Amino acid sequence: MDSRGSRLTWHAYLESKGAEYAAFDPSRMPKIFAALDCKLPKHIIQILGTNGKGSTGRFIALGLLAQGYKVLHFTSPHLHRFNERFYKNGCIVSDDELEAAHRALQEYSCVQQASYFEYATLLALVLAQDCEYFVCEAGLGGEFDSTSVLKEYVELSVFTPISYDHTEFLGNSIESIATTKLKAMSKRAFLAPQTYKEVESIAQSIAKKVDSTLTILTKDIIHSCLKAPEIQAYMRDFAPFLQENFAVAVCVLAALGVDDLSNMPRFDLPARAQKIAPNVMIDVGHNAECARAIAQILGKKRINLVYNTFSQKDVREILSILKPNIDQLLICPITHTRAIPEDELLAVCAELGIAHKAFVLDCSLLQDEKEYVVFGSFSVAEAFLEMWNARG
Missing domain, CATH: 3.90.190.20 (Mur ligase, C-terminal domain)
Known part of the structure; x- marks a missing residue:
């Protein structure tokens, strides 16, 4: 084993990884994941898209927490501290929790190959082992994203609005961007209302190929959801885009059997309007x-x-x-x-x-x-x- 990582704290080790946008090798993360002896949560929900991933995932996590489930929400990037990426059972994980997860990973020599974001994903997997739900946000990609090594274990994938971003990695057309993201689709998927109509047709085509049950959330479905009194009370001060993200989460939660949101904690993800x-x-x-x-x-x-x-x-x-x-x-x-x-x-x-x-x-x-x-x-x-x- 390369002992360099085992001598460093999690913080120093991540700093040694360098830039978050490191050279990409789509075969690297699957090989590392295959070598790990990692107990996965029973329920894994993957959040993909361009805009609104963080807030949609947090709303889903909060809805599950309200039902008493143990939940880890993995999101990125962070504002101030790396710990913010790991929201476990209603709290940001501590330095000690991250250090314990880091030490567990250092038992495997293969993790030394991981990039910054890949290692963050691996930390999330360790932190989620004692949870019932893992709400897992993809990075900038989809099909080859680090989180997509979990594809066969993902219970439900949620696609937020897909738009132009990171074109240097994903391509210059909405078709190429959407295709890369949507190819991560699991056997059950939700598609949020989209700005670009071609995204919907691409999603339907991919759903047929992978035999996925795809639910397309239209604007009418979203508006109908937002009319419920308890929903209106919860989102009273939300910006319009947060209201839509919340409605998407409500639809996903209903599919997971969560209909009672009366005890849902307040939305606590900062810097969203x-x-x-x-x-x-x-x-x-x-x-x-x-x-x-x-x-x-x-x-x-x-x-x-x-x-x-x-x-x-x-x-x-x-x-x-x-x-x-x-x-x-x-x-x-x-x-x-x-x-x-x-x-x-x-x-x-x-x-x-x-x-x-x-x-x-x-x-x-x-x-x-x-x-x-x-x-x-x-x-x-x-x-x-x-x-x-x-x-x-």
């Missing part, structure tokens, strides 16, 4: 569809947009969508290898005629009559919240 002050909203949106969702919330309201993004994102389309709402764009500093060069962002702002300047957080923000929206992926939300929490 979250108001952290009367005039400050923060959202981990990362593509054009997320921008449209924010524009729907804002209506005709004008705001200061605290923003930054990664090089691979379609910044021009995102800012074009939000331009009618932007009084001023405030560039939030982020330290990430994939951050868009500032001159490129400034060039897009100039092209679109959007006023901009560097963002500086001071105490006057809370007294400002102007509303602020923090938007632009987890790195932006993390950077802003670190400044927010450190303010005097």
